[in-house]
Every structure is written in C-alpha cells, then in structure tokens.
Amino acid sequence: MRLSKYVLPLLREDSSEAQIASHQLMLRAGLVRQVAAGIYAWMPLGLRVLDKIAGIVREEQDRAGAIEMLMPTIQPAELWRESGRYGAYGPEMLRIKDRHDRDLLFGPTAEEVVTSLMRSSMNSYRDLPRTLYNVQWKFRDEIRPRFGVMRGREFLMKDAYSFDLDNASARQSYNRMYVAYLRTYARMGLHAIPVKADPGPIGGDMSHEFIVLAGNGESDVFYHREWDANAKYELPDATDDSAIDAFVAERTSHYAATDEMRDESREAELADQIRTARGIEVGHIFNFGTKYSESMGLKVQARDGGLVAPQMGSYGVGISRLVGAIIEASHDDAGIVWPEAVAPFRVGIINIRANDEASAAVADKLYRQLTDAGIEVLYDDRDDRGGAKFAAMDLIGLPWQVVIGPKGVERGTFELKCRATGKREDLSYDELIARFT
Numbered sequence: 001m002r003l004s005k006y007v008l009p010l011l012r013e014d015s016s017e018a019q020i021a022s023h024q025l026m027l028r029a030g031l032v033r034q035v036a037a038g039i040y041a042w043m044p045l046g047l048r049v050l051d052k053i054a055g056i057v058r059e060e061q062d063r064a065g066a067i068e069m070l071m072p073t074i075q076p077a078e079l080w081r082e083s084g085r086y087g088a089y090g091p092e093m094l095r096i097k098d099r100h101d102r103d104l105l106f107g108p109t110a111e112e113v114v115t116s117l118m119r120s121s122m123n124s125y126r127d128l129p130r131t132l133y134n135v136q137w138k139f140r141d142e143i144r145p146r147f148g149v150m151r152g153r154e155f156l157m158k159d160a161y162s163f164d165l166d167n168a169s170a171r172q173s174y175n176r177m178y179v180a181y182l183r184t185y186a187r188m189g190l191h192a193i194p195v196k197a198d199p200g201p202i203g204g205d206m207s208h209e210f211i212v213l214a215g216n217g218e219s220d221v222f223y224h225r226e227w228d229a230n231a232k233y234e235l236p237d238a239t240d241d242s243a244i245d246a247f248v249a250e251r252t253s254h255y256a257a258t259d260e261m262r263d264e265s266r267e268a269e270l271a272d273q274i275r276t277a278r279g280i281e282v283g284h285i286f287n288f289g290t291k292y293s294e295s296m297g298l299k300v301q302a303r304d305g306g307l308v309a310p311q312m313g314s315y316g317v318g319i320s321r322l323v324g325a326i327i328e329a330s331h332d333d334a335g336i337v338w339p340e341a342v343a344p345f346r347v348g349i350i351n352i353r354a355n356d357e358a359s360a361a362v363a364d365k366l367y368r369q370l371t372d373a374g375i376e377v378l379y380d381d382r383d384d385r386g387g388a389k390f391a392a393m394d395l396i397g398l399p400w401q402v403v404i405g406p407k408g409v410e411r412g413t414f415e416l417k418c419r420a421t422g423k424r425e426d427l428s429y430d431e432l433i434a435r436f437t
C-alpha cells in the first residue's frame, strides 16, 4: 500500500477522549474513530489488525475441531422469553421494536439462537459432539463504556457453543477450548492466565476467564507463580484428548482465581508463591450443562432410544478488545510495537527524499518486489519531512522499517530497523529481499 493513496488519519497530539495508553495510541495511529459512545469505526489500518486477530482465532478454533457458522446480530425477543433470560438480562440489552411492533434485540451473546438452530439440526447421539463458532458483532449497553475498544458497547466477539451427550464428553470439549485459547493468545504474543471463574448456577469447576496482566485492567487476579510469564509449558496437540486432559489437569492444579473465586486458606498455605495483579479479561469459557437445552427443548435420541438434552458450553474471545490489550502489552514512548503475527503490515518502507529520482526508483522497485512476493508493505512515498515519516512509522508500529535515501542509494546499502529492539542494520538491496522472502 502506498501511503500517498491510503487513508491513515494520524493525530499529532494526545486526544482528550483517552485515558490509557492503548486507547490513546489507537486514536493517534488512526486505527479507530469513535462514532458514538462505545461505538467505533475501524479505519483501514485498524481493520487489518482486527482481521489478523480474527484469523488467528479462526485457525485455532478450526484446529480444535470447531465448525464456523454465522448468526445474525439482531435476534427475536421470543427466543429469550423461552430461555427465561429476556426479563433477567437487564439494561445491558439493547431492545428494539420493528414496524410490526415485534420485540427484537441486538444480540449480546447467542446461546438462545444457537440452541434454537440446533433444535432443528441435531437429532441423535450421532450428531454429537459438535462445537460451532461464529465471529460476530455483539452489543451490550455498558453503563460505562471506556478505554476505547476495550469496553465498547458494540464489539467483535468469537463465540463458540459445544453440544455433548454427557458430562465426560462436555469436559473434553471444554478442555479442548482451554488449550485452543492458550495457543491463540500465545500466537498473538500475549501471556494469558486462565483463572478459575464463577461457574454460575451449575457449579463445578468448568469456568475460566483468560486474563492478560495489565496495570489498568479491570479484573483482580490471584495466581501461583507457576503462571508467571516465564513459566514454560508445552501445549498438547489440539485434538489429542488424552494429552489435553492430562495437560489441563496439571495446569489447573496451579492456583489461579478471580476475585469472586478466591480461596483464602489455599492462598495462606502458598504464601509468597502467590501473586496479586490486575488484568484484562480477553476470553471466557464456560459449561452450563442443560440450562438452555432443557428450557428451550433441544433433545436428541440417545443410544438406548430415549431422549436426552445435550450438555452445553460457551466460549468467548473478545476480538476487538484484544486489539487494545495487545497494544497495552506492547508499546513504548514512540508508539505501538506490533507482534509480527498481528501487525497491519509487516514492512514499512520510508523514502526520506520522495522528490529524489534515484531514491524513488529504488524504493518503488523494493515496494513492488516485496508486494509481488506476498509481503504486506506500507510504503511511505509521501512528500514530507524525513523526521515526520520516522515518527509516523514508529507510531503505527510496523515490525520492520526500511529507510531509503540518496546516501543509501550511493552506498548501495539501506537501513533496516527492527521496531521492537530498535536494532539497525545496513543491508544491500538483495540482502533486504532475501530477508523477507
């Protein structure tokens, strides 16, 4: 992409809209713009990051055996009356009336919709186990939307739903997601800790929130040092259920809990091995048994011929929140430092003298050759001061920057800077090509 033909609305000054670094940087780097309170437009650069994150989430859901579908954003109140949640959900639900005076809502989550769909799609034990997922916009009329996309009212979520014949099978579906989530966050360069969360009315131990540590996170967590960022563990194969079960049993033996789930006596026993921190909830997995299948009449034929209500679970990843969380975890004074896997472009080319013919020729050629090789490149070909270009490139945080100017053209070497380490190298044109292709 040539910057001279792109839409990248950078801000020179801090915005009074934002109180935390990630929100400030998302506005300054032109990733998002607020359209109404808690409702954001994803500008071109931001959309690329959102898509990268969703792509990783999809790959890991697919790897774990989940099947993608797409449910609508607007849902009929009818379904929520069936489950009994229409009244219970409260003012976070955006309620809408259509022209026929029918009650609709903008979905805050989709248990009711997926259960109603499976009512007519699943008939027997042979149709189980299955896990379906979708990546779709949700709406929750948060009382205090804040921190930009981290607590929006409209936000993008991956929500998955599992259907199993019995509790043992439901646990396997749950454990697969536990592992898939750890792999998902690790691929984004995040250290996420699965902490025991409130399992709700069915009890048991099948609910975990995935928390990324951050000073301005809204969740308090308490965890054993086995969950420190430098504590190493190897993830099992995504579908090897016995390896997965052993892994989850081992990892969950190390204490980690939300505020509501603290076990003070266990913390006292573990004493100085316990850490206390704040963090951002980037995912939540949950088993709720037959709550929706029973109330909404989803039944399948069991092996013995009788009818049975499937055990269900749901599994959410806050995709749009992750954009903020990743920036919160990875930035410096100059701007964002994208991990390669989610960077909007991998390489930025800066032509420091756009009106110098020789420089422009080399920069154009490098841009074309890398782009043709499938490398995502943002090429700053604008006629602007070098200093402003360097600052803009640091702000938007692409992993690699190539600087091209008359001196380099003369010498035949060009500067390559790594955004994360700040390390600079001088490479020949061919070495540059070889580095990225």
Ligand code: ATP
Pocket: 140, 142, 149, 150, 151, 152, 153, 154, 155, 156, 157, 281, 282, 283, 284, 316, 317, 318, 319, 320, 321
């Ligand atoms: P929170 O505690 O932050 O309000 P939640 O527990 O209400 O989140 P869940 O119902 O567990 O959220 O939804 C699954 C995931 O969706 C969350 O883990 C979070 O990453 C994301 N999410 C929830 N609410 C928002 C929001 N208002 N803006 C952005 N992402 C959100």
Ligand code: MG
Pocket: none
């Ligand atoms: Mg909430």
Ligand code: MG
Pocket: 281
């Ligand atoms: Mg929560």
Ligand code: MG
Pocket: 209, 281, 283, 284
């Ligand atoms: Mg939650």
